[in-house]
Amino acid sequence: MKTAGKIIGALMSAEGKSNPYPIYRQARELGPVTQIAPEWFLVSTYAEVREAMRSSAYLKNRYSSVDESQRAVRRSHRSIQIFDESVLLQDPPEHGRMRKVLSAAFTPRRIAALEGKIQQVTDQLLDMLAERASAGEAVDFMEDFAVRLPLTVMCDLMGVPRKDWRRFRPLAQDLNAPLEMLVDDTQLAAADAAAAELDEYFSALIELRRADPQDDLISVLLAEADSEAGQLDLRELLANLELLLVAGFETTTNLLGNALAVLFNHPEVRGGLLAGKYTYSQFIEEVLRFDAPVQHMIRSAGEPGMKLAGVPIPVGAELVMLMGSANRDPLRFPDPDIFDPARPDNQPLSFGGGAHYCIAATLARLEGVTAFSRLLARYPRIALIGTPIRADRHGLRGFRELPVVLDR
Known part of the structure; x- marks a missing residue:
């Protein structure tokens, strides 16, 4: 494999999605920054990915410089608009305005208050697993636990009725397709359908909270959005609520x-x-390094004369930043293919960096620590049974099915 373009092709293959790490090694051997096409570059090493993440000169809203016809295409897909209009793909000053509103719902006090709730939900789900196992039913860790824990916590946090949780996983899987490097027309159509359903759902819930505010995230965000300082319009509010629910829970799953x-x-x-x-x-921090739930992100050069690792990056050129590769960079992590929870100075790039550092990272870590401390205390011999099935994605890396037996 001699070129960055072939690296991208290999990552999009079934084998690459299943195990991208040998391909990342080949990407790093090409150099920290390599050209894919005239205005596309691959970034595969820790120092360079971190630099691009933390620099305000590399933009998240990489579509601001494209021509009107391309913008019109993006506007014709509601699923793409959701990400374009959310905090995920905004740059200053819009990013700061949105993030300030969202931060009001993710204060340290509010996250700390969730610890008891997370423990309660975890124990309830573990009870349910035991009931299914005792009845002789198959237990899929993904469907029966990994999806339900973060989704239930997020539903409770946001004020979404728990009874609606089942509808959100397939919607999330469809909506998140545009976050991949490559998406086809069928996937885009499914994503647009999911976006329409989520718009309808959250629009109705917003009206309920306007009429009767509760102690939940939607009510907090409405109060902030309606204030003079907040100034979020309805489409921005919808986009960010949908981002928090579907994109937020799937990464923790x-x-x-x-x-x-x-x-x-x-x-x-x-x-x-x-x-x-x-x-x-x-343990959770090393999992984030070793097999991150988000494997890549894309930024674009926003200023003339930029260089990364000595490579000139033209204005508007896009950087495919491989966090999964950066987290296995031997220049940053000795013996990177060894899983070592005691690894010193372990700072993976899995939650991003700089102004766009994941706003819910503390919550995700808390859920991970709570889930596994209680899971292993109760089922120390939990074991795999059958064949795990990986999701057919590269960017959002995880399992679709993970069949287990609780006490072998």
């Missing part, structure tokens, strides 16, 4: 599934956790 797979593949780590050799915080 993938974190939980990837973490359990690590325990199956590295029994010595399970033993170390049960013996107190490692903390669960160390």
